[in-house]
Every structure is written in structure tokens, then in C-alpha cells.
Amino acid sequence: MTTASSRETPGLPLLPQSRQGTQASSAIAGLLRQRPILLLGLAFLAVLLLSLFIGRYPAPYWMSPSTLWQDEMARRLVLNLRLPRILTACLLGMTLAACGTVLQMIFRNPLVEPGLLGVSQGAAFGAAFSIIFLAASPLLMEGVATLCACLGLAVSYSLARRVRYGGWILRLILSGIAVSALFSAGVGVLKYLADPLTKLPDIVFWMLGGLWGVTWQDLLYLLLPVTAGLVVVILMRWRLNLLSLDDDTGFSLGASLGVERTLILVASVAATAAVVSVAGVVGWIGLLIPHVSRRLTGADAQRALPASILLGGIFALLCDDLSRTLLAGEIPLGIIASFFGALLFMALMLSKNVRVQR
Numbered sequence: 001m002t003t004a005s006s007r008e009t010p011g012l013p014l015l016p017q018s019r020q021g022t023q024a025s026s027a028i029a030g031l032l033r034q035r036p037i038l039l040l041g042l043a044f045l046a047v048l049l050l051s052l053f054i055g056r057y058p059a060p061y062w063m064s065p066s067t068l069w070q071d072e073m074a075r076r077l078v079l080n081l082r083l084p085r086i087l088t089a090c091l092l093g094m095t096l097a098a099c100g101t102v103l104q105m106i107f108r109n110p111l112v113e114p115g116l117l118g119v120s121q122g123a124a125f126g127a128a129f130s131i132i133f134l135a136a137s138p139l140l141m142e143g144v145a146t147l148c149a150c151l152g153l154a155v156s157y158s159l160a161r162r163v164r165y166g167g168w169i170l171r172l173i174l175s176g177i178a179v180s181a182l183f184s185a186g187v188g189v190l191k192y193l194a195d196p197l198t199k200l201p202d203i204v205f206w207m208l209g210g211l212w213g214v215t216w217q218d219l220l221y222l223l224l225p226v227t228a229g230l231v232v233v234i235l236m237r238w239r240l241n242l243l244s245l246d247d248d249t250g251f252s253l254g255a256s257l258g259v260e261r262t263l264i265l266v267a268s269v270a271a272t273a274a275v276v277s278v279a280g281v282v283g284w285i286g287l288l289i290p291h292v293s294r295r296l297t298g299a300d301a302q303r304a305l306p307a308s309i310l311l312g313g314i315f316a317l318l319c320d321d322l323s324r325t326l327l328a329g330e331i332p333l334g335i336i337a338s339f340f341g342a343l344l345f346m347a348l349m350l351s352k353n354v355r356v357q358r
Helices: 018-051 072-106 119-134 138-162 168-193 199-208 216-235 237-243 247-252 257-279 285-297 301-323 333-349
Strands: none
Touching (some): 018 072, 072 216, 072 237, 072 257, 072 301, 119 168, 119 199, 119 257, 138 168, 138 216, 138 257, 168 199, 216 237, 216 257, 237 301, 285 301, 301 333
């Protein structure tokens, strides 16, 4: 029988109960794999809570929590204005980041973002049309913008099916570019027709992106489409790895690529159309956040997608906090998101971990 001393290696400590040690190491490895999601979840909750006390009233930049119990005006401001705005910012960032992750994986293109298929431009056209011709209430304007955003997706899909050259992904990308340009031209025409004293400023400020007019009614309007879209995307995240493969490989593994890609695209784009119709055109979140998420968790969609959703909520919250706090007059959210999104994207490109193949 071999004794414990005979199994010792000089210079190395003896590891008793090897089975327990293996189980412990496996548990630690599993915890390490889940740590990014847990840390992002805790960071999201912390930013969400701190955002309630960041603003311009009663003093710039920070409000003491005790003020909520002492100041009736501060309590009403937080509950009626700041809280729905913060929750809407969360939905905005989560939806754009999730849609960006889905599009980049399905199209196998790291430069794809939610505006690719004419969604953002379609929503902008619908909002501008509503402002000029319908004199619409905010809720009706959001409905028209959502309808036009979904129309942009439908036209891109229909056009791609009729193109006779190239693969499906190439055809859909080219169709989305053409439809986006068409809607952008339409928005330009509507700007030219708008009254420069009344209607034109509303269109310009809406297209800059912002949450200054968000109420509980707007949040309730977003809950159903955004929740449904995110639930579908999260439940199908384990299929994204398969849907990102080429068609021949996917078919050989028994996947219904057309049906599954259509389902997840419709879910993500419909949710994006809803948030864009409320917040306006906010760029860079759908492009930047998926790259950061993959850097933290790897390319596996089962971890990258939840991390992207949490990171998108954090990034949108921080940008919105800055937009309503830095100056006495609010800075549009789209400007803040573009500024910091571009800086972070340049930092990612200059990172030593990024390799370029020639």
C-alpha cells in the first residue's frame, strides 16, 4: 500500500482529500465564470439607486437621502419625474445593447448596430411626420414612430428577398443601408417643410435624443414591447451561437435558421423601435456595448448577452445622469452617449488585446 509520504513531491505541499480539492476548484472556477455577471448586476443596482439622488434640485449634483423625507417638492420630483426617467433610461440602454449584440452575431459583422435595418431612421421619419402633420399627442407620436420603424424593417426584409445576388446577410445589409438612406432623405424633406419657429425645433431636439419629457405614461407604453422583446432574446440567447454560423453548418445541425433568425430579429427590432420612438435617436450604445461585453465575458452569447444588457443599462443611466446634471440647461442624451461612446470605442481599438489580421 502506498503511503501518503511516498506520494509527496519534494518542494510541493501535500494535497489531502484530492476529491474534495477537485470539487472546491470546480466551484471556484464556476464562480469566476459567473463573476462578471454578478458584478455587473450589483453595479447596475448601485447606479440605479444613486441616480435617484443625482440632479439639480435642491442643490446641483447631489441630493441627500434625508431630503426625501423633509422636502415635499423633492419627493414629488423624484417619484413623478426622476424615477420614470431613470427606468426609461435603463430600458433604452438594455434594449439597444441587446439588439446590437443580436445583430452583430447574426450578421457576423462587428460594425452592425440597430440603425442598420432602417429602424432608427424609420422611427425618426414617423416622429417628424407626426409632429408636422398630425399635431399628435406624445403617445400618438410614439405609436407612429414605432409603426414606421417596423415598416423600415419590413421593407428591408422584403427588398433583401428580391435581390438576386450575394448571400442573405449581404443582401439584408445592403437593403438596410438603402432603406435607411431613403428614410433619412424623407426626414430632410420634412425638416424643409416644417415651420422654423414651432415644428422644426421639436424635430431637431427629438432627433438629438433625450428623456426630458418622459412620464409614467411613456414608461407604461414601453413596458409591453420592450419586456416581450427582451424576454424572447434572453430565452433564445443559447441559439445565437448556432445562428451566427454559416447556413450550411446551421442546417447540418438541424436548425431552422430562417424561422429562428426572423423571430429574434423581429423581437429585438420591435423593442428597439419602441424605445427609439420615446427617446429619439441615441447612437453608439448598440455598437459599443456588445464589444465591451465580449471583452469581459467572451464570445459565448449565453454570458455575453446578459452582460451586454446590464452594461447597456449602466451606460445609458450614467449618460442620462450627466445630461441632466452637468449644466443648468439639459444636454441631449444622444450627444453625451455619442461623445463617451466614441471615446470608449477608440480606447478599445487602441487596446493591446485587439489583433488585426492582414
